Amino acid sequence: MQFNLDVLKINCAEETKRVTQFVTEQVAKGYRRKGVVVGLSGGIDSAVMCALAVEAVGKDKVVGLILPERESNPVSSQYAVSHAKELGIEFREIDITPTVDSVASYSQRDEFIRKLIPGYTPGCKYNITLPTDLLDRASFNFYVLQVKLPDGTLEKKRLNLEEFRTITSFANIKIRSRMIHLYAEAERRNLIVAGTTNRTEFILGDFCKYGDGGTDIEALAHLYKNQIYQLADHLAVVSEIIDRAPSPDTFSLPVNDQEFFFRIPFDKLDFLLYAWEHQVPVEQTSKVLDISDEAVKRAFKDFASKNHATAHLRVPAYSLDGDVS
């Protein structure tokens, strides 16, 4: 197996053609709809998906929905608006705070966090993070709740499983609320919902079932994050989006994707994932990436664990006849 630092390089013109053909076929023949709706997060994946949809069906048949809630980073909406204007598509911004609040109120969530960190008051910024040094040392995936208190100090508490699940369930309500708004738009206008999950997220399970994983097509799910960046350059995505650190933008205190889920720097992550998926030997991988064999083994173990633990996300539902699809 040939493995080198060029292994993820793609021919962007050809790849654009391949994806746009897929999108066109799905709109016209697969679903027989009039166009595409994309949730614009202000991040690179949705920006690339939207640009590809425009290439595929034309800007008049693409609608962008910008769906912030009260804890979203305001620059996310600004960047999304800027990109939508650049593409010349119709777009709308809908504040999903009432939708989120109607399922499980922000005050209920605030009360839960206050039990864990008594100094927390509504309006304090918070996030959850994993250790980010997986390549340097072995450790399990334990989440830490971080709250920025009114006096500016950062208080931390390691979460047990029940606490982690509860906070995750609150966060996923935000993501699933976006799915509801996207489908409301899609049904009303006879459009398909285009997902924005890339291969890195798909294989490792960094998406929410019936949230950002609730879509009609996943036209980026074969492309590693590294390749999404290549396409972003090719498609002239606005530089603010290309330059910002990828983030779930689910928590009020900024957290990037490495801290929230991947634990490995992005300049190594996709190469390691590719090597794991293609069974490249550990020694060959470590030599090409200039890291230790132990670091590669730790990454491979983490990939196997995440892939196994999230297998249920990648199937619609289990039934007696197998997957319902």
Next chain:
Amino acid sequence: MSNIETIRGFVVENFLFGDGEQLTDDMSFLENGIIDSTGILEVISFLEETYGISIQDDELVPENLDSINNIAVFVENKLALVPDSQERHVG
């Protein structure tokens, strides 16, 4: 009941639905898909509650927690550090 039996009982009951026939005491939980990354959080809560120990972040490493044997040695070392005046909760 020994610590190993207590730990084995917890793992078999909670992660293998009572079927521990194939589980050996030195088997890696993660490599064999017995416990996933979130399952480890369950193990940590169990150990802290059962043995009255406090596990620090830097102790959450495979050499302490990735097999029944590793956990048993780790627990014994932790219990040895508990002052005599403090009550020990042994399984």
